[in-house]
Amino acid sequence: MAVSVEAPTLRMLQSPHVELFSQGAEARIYIYTPPSSTTTWLDDSKDVAGSPRSIAGSSAADQLIIKHRFPKKYRHPSLSANLTASRTSLEARALLRAARDGINVPALRFVDETQGVIGLQQIRGRTVRRCLGAGDEGEEEEESESTHTVSEHVLSDAASEALDERTQSQVMILIGRQLALLHAADIIHGDLTTSNMIYVEAEPGMLGRVVLIDFGLTSQSSSAEDRAVDLYVLERAFASTHAGSEHLFTQILDTYFTETDVIRKGKGKGLKSAEILRTLEKVRLRGRKRSMVG
Known part of the structure; x- marks a missing residue:
C-alpha cells in the first residue's frame, strides 16, 4: 500500500516557529522565526536575489516570510496545480532576474513550485503607502486580491508616521530609478502600488533604499504597452490612495524617463523614454474613456 508523504515545505508550515500572518484570496503569508541555534537558508557568501546582508537592517538570522499559494x-x-506551479515559478524567476540586474527585491531563500511555497527575506522598513501618510490596505479601502492586508515583508514595529516632504521627494526618485531598472530588465511587476514598495531607512545622512515586493502578478515583456500599463496602475494607485500627490508621481515619472534613457544609452539598446511616454498617454486616454462610460 502506498504511503502518503507530505511535502517538507508543507510540514514546515506546521512548525511552532511558523505563525500565520495574513491571508488573501490567492495566498497565505506566514512568518518564520528561527530559533537561536538554527542554520541559515543560504550561506552568507552567496548572492542569490541579494545576499542576507545586502539590504540595510537585515541579517542572516532575521525572520523569513513564507508565501503559500494554497489549492483553490x-x-x-x-x-x-498547474496554475500554482506556473505562478510560483514566474515569481521566483522574476526575483532572481531582478536581483541580477541590481534591483532591490527580497532575497529568495527557497521555492517549492509544486506546493506553491516561496521563502523570502524579511525586510525591515515601512511601506511607501505609510511613508506618505496613508494607513495599511484594508484600513481605508478594500484590498485587492493580490495583496495581503499589510505589506508581506514589513515588520510590525516599523515606524508609521509620514515622512517629511523633502524625504518623500527623495523616495519618489528612488522609486523612479527602481522602476526604470525593472523595466529595462523586461520585468513587468503587474501590481504596482505604494503598498508593494518598502522604504528602508539608512544611517543619518545616508540615502535609504526602496525595495519592490509582491511579484505575484509579474510577467516578462519588452513592449512599451506593458511598461506603460505598469506605470498607469501605479498612477491610479497614487490618485486613489494619496490625495494631492500628483507632484509626487510626476517626480517618479521624471526620474523613470531620465534613467530609462541613461540605461538605454549604456546598453546600446532598448526603448526610448519618449516611446513609453506616448504609449502611457494612450493608456491614460483609454482609462478616461472607461471611466466616462462606467
Missing part, C-alpha cells in the same frame, strides 16, 4: 477548491485539481 473551486478549480479543477489539475488546473489549480
Whole structure:
C-alpha cells in the first residue's frame, strides 16, 4: 500500500516557529522565526536575489516570510496545480532576474513550485503607502486580491508616521530609478502600488533604499504597452490612495524617463523614454474613456 508523504515545505508550515500572518484570496503569508541555534537558508557568501546582508537592517538570522499559494477548491485539481506551479515559478524567476540586474527585491531563500511555497527575506522598513501618510490596505479601502492586508515583508514595529516632504521627494526618485531598472530588465511587476514598495531607512545622512515586493502578478515583456500599463496602475494607485500627490508621481515619472534613457544609452539598446511616454498617454486616454462610460 502506498504511503502518503507530505511535502517538507508543507510540514514546515506546521512548525511552532511558523505563525500565520495574513491571508488573501490567492495566498497565505506566514512568518518564520528561527530559533537561536538554527542554520541559515543560504550561506552568507552567496548572492542569490541579494545576499542576507545586502539590504540595510537585515541579517542572516532575521525572520523569513513564507508565501503559500494554497489549492483553490473551486478549480479543477489539475488546473489549480498547474496554475500554482506556473505562478510560483514566474515569481521566483522574476526575483532572481531582478536581483541580477541590481534591483532591490527580497532575497529568495527557497521555492517549492509544486506546493506553491516561496521563502523570502524579511525586510525591515515601512511601506511607501505609510511613508506618505496613508494607513495599511484594508484600513481605508478594500484590498485587492493580490495583496495581503499589510505589506508581506514589513515588520510590525516599523515606524508609521509620514515622512517629511523633502524625504518623500527623495523616495519618489528612488522609486523612479527602481522602476526604470525593472523595466529595462523586461520585468513587468503587474501590481504596482505604494503598498508593494518598502522604504528602508539608512544611517543619518545616508540615502535609504526602496525595495519592490509582491511579484505575484509579474510577467516578462519588452513592449512599451506593458511598461506603460505598469506605470498607469501605479498612477491610479497614487490618485486613489494619496490625495494631492500628483507632484509626487510626476517626480517618479521624471526620474523613470531620465534613467530609462541613461540605461538605454549604456546598453546600446532598448526603448526610448519618449516611446513609453506616448504609449502611457494612450493608456491614460483609454482609462478616461472607461471611466466616462462606467
